Amino acid sequence: MPVSGLIDEDGAYCSLVRYVSRAKAIVIGSEMTLTVEAEVRYLNDEWRHRAGLASIGSGESRRANTRKHNVFIRDARAKRDELSLDVNGFTLVDHVSAVPNFGDEDSVRSVYYAEIERLTRDVSGANEVFITNHVVRTEDKSNFNSAYARFLHCDYSLKDPRSASLKTLESRHLDPADYETADFAWYNSWQPFDHEARNNPLAVIDATTLAENDIVDYYYTGNNASNKSSMPLFNPRHELWYFNRMRTDEVLFIKQLDTRDGYAQACPHTSFDDPNVPQDVPPRRSVEVRLLAVFR
Numbered sequence: 451m452p453v454s455g456l457i458d459e460d461g462a463y464c465s466l467v468r469y470v471s472r473a474k475a476i477v478i479g480s481e482m483t484l485t486v487e488a489e490v491r492y493l494n495d496e497w498r499h500r501a502g503l504a505s506i507g508s509g510e511s512r513r514a515n516t517r518k519h520n521v522f523i524r525d526a527r528a529k530r531d532e533l534s535l536d537v538n539g540f541t542l543v544d545h546v547s548a549v550p551n552f553g554d555e556d557s558v559r560s561v562y563y564a565e566i567e568r569l570t571r572d573v574s575g576a577n578e579v580f581i582t583n584h585v586v587r588t589e590d591k592s593n594f595n596s597a598y599a600r601f602l603h604c605d606y607s608l609k610d611p612r613s614a615s616l617k618t619l620e621s622r623h624l625d626p627a628d629y630e631t632a633d634f635a636w637y638n639s640w641q642p643f644d645h646e647a648r649n650n651p652l653a654v655i656d657a658t659t660l661a662e663n664d665i666v667d668y669y670y671t672g673n674n675a676s677n678k679s680s681m682p683l684f685n686p687r688h689e690l691w692y693f694n695r696m697r698t699d700e701v702l703f704i705k706q707l708d709t710r711d712g713y714a715q716a717c718p719h720t721s722f723d724d725p726n727v728p729q730d731v732p733p734r735r736s737v738e739v740r741l742l743a744v745f746r
């Protein structure tokens with residue numbers, strides 16, 4: 451990436467990344483990009499080689515199995531047009547939803563699901579889209595599942611995306627034989643509602659900066675379940691991005707799985723505390739939809 455230099459808060463030019471603290475402007479090509487210094491949690495490095503898998507399903511198990519790392523998270527708006535779901539694993543699109551109240555399950559299922567299905571076809575070129583569920587997140591910390599996710603993670607194990615896809619089709623009473631030659635990708639859509647997302651925005655790792663062994667399985671044990679999923683281990687080569695002040699008419703798509711060789715396989719993500727955001731800003735509200743896309 452052609453990072454040519456940095457400009458500090460007073461407008462003074464400096465050439466070394468180590469001088470950046472909290473929020474600064476960084477120059478990418480000819481564009482100015484906001485960069486935030488923040489802490490994000492990665493899975494403890496011991497799990498890179500240790501036998502067995504970590505289990506995370508509460509604030510306590512999250513703290514025991516993850517460690518905070520100081521990272522720089524850059525605003526991706528300046529390179530929005532260059533981002534691709536297939537290569538980077540994330541992209542931002544415009545979308546005005548007709549849903550008046552995202553707390554109303556029925557209107558999310560009847561109106562929003564159809565909107566996201568259409569949008570997914572447009573953004574990915576998928577032939578068929580199957581939505582599995584959605585999660586509305588608010589500042590309420592009482593439920594680990596619907597609170598902001600405060601550690602870098604993927605939503606599924608990356609080990610066998612084809613089986614996971616066929617299983618979902620079978621659960622819809624579709625014949626896996628009809629999908630023998632199809633490819634599959636799993637995506638999440640993520641959209642703020644009520645107001646722009648300033649507090650606890652979503653950071654993602656650019657898939658092009660993930661090394662092959664950076665993501666390992668763990669058990670997600672929230673809500674008394676035990677599902678195999680996956681998480682990244684720290685690697686200083688990772689590039690983290692977010693969209694500053696994401697609006698309610700914008701949708702972020704992130705990759706979760708892909709059966710196609712040469713495509714981004716995953717986009718690890720986490721919420722983070724932006725230390726520059728004033729305390730009195732309203733808490734983030736967001737809706738995410740999880741879905742399977744089929745490519746014929």
Ligand SMILES: [Fe+2]
Nearest residue numbers: 599603604605
């Ligand atoms: Fe997630």
